[in-house]
Amino acid sequence: xxxxxxxxxxxxxxxxxxxxxxxxxxxxxxxxxxxxxxxxxxxxxxxxxxxxxxxxxxxxxxxxxxxxxxxxxxxxxxxxxxxxxxxxxxxxxxxxxxxxxxxxxxxxxxxxxxxxxxxxxxxxxxxxxxxxxxxxxxxxxxxxxxxxxxxxxxxxxxxxxxxx
Numbered sequence: 689x690x691x692x693x694x695x696x697x698x699x700x701x702x703x704x705x706x707x708x709x710x711x712x713x714x715x716x717x718x719x720x721x722x723x724x725x726x727x728x729x730x731x732x733x734x735x736x737x738x739x740x741x742x743x744x745x746x747x748x749x750x751x752x753x754x755x756x757x758x759x760x761x762x763x764x765x766x767x768x769x770x771x772x773x774x775x776x777x778x779x780x781x782x783x784x785x786x787x788x789x790x791x792x793x794x795x796x797x798x799x800x801x802x803x804x805x806x807x808x809x810x811x812x813x814x815x816x817x818x819x820x821x822x823x824x825x826x827x828x829x830x831x832x833x834x835x836x837x838x839x840x841x842x843x844x845x846x847x848x849x850x851x852x
Contacts, residue, residue: 740844743814747846801825802836810850816840819848 799808801822811826812819818837826845835842 747812747817808850810848812846812848813840813842814844814846816842821845823847 801807801809801824802820803825804822807822807824809819809821810823811821813821813835816835816838818835820836826847833842834840
């Protein structure tokens with residue numbers, strides 16, 4: 689009888705320990721699955737960061753090239769070239785005055801915000817790279833889902849300083 693009671697107590701403890709081992713194994717399995725999914729997610733974010741960094745470098749290079757080209761155009765158009773000829777023609781006979789004025793008006797309208805139409809565009813949308821929002825409309829760009837020009841999903845915005 690004493691041996692039976694001891695045996696029953698030991699068996700009860702063994703069953704409790706077996707159940708505890710099963711719970712720990714199940715928890716361990718769940719944690720390993722979570723670890724694998726976090727590893728995959730980490731890789732995805734790392735790849736996305738590398739792609740965004742490459743895009744930023746590309747945009748930076750494009751901006752530098754445009755700035756260099758702009759400086760070169762200012763130097764080249766100072767006294768010769770098509771712009772100087774057009775200015776000479778305009779100043780001589782004033783026949784192109786209306787055309788030039790219309791062209792400047794059209795260019796200004798192209799640079800206006802595509803959302804409100806009131807201010808000059810200074811917010812670049814990514815990934816489509818359209819410069820189509822003013823600072824006010826671009827400020828709420830976290831709510832902006834698509835580009836106003838091409839309707840592409842917008843993932844980020846970049847405010848561009850347009851000083852001349």
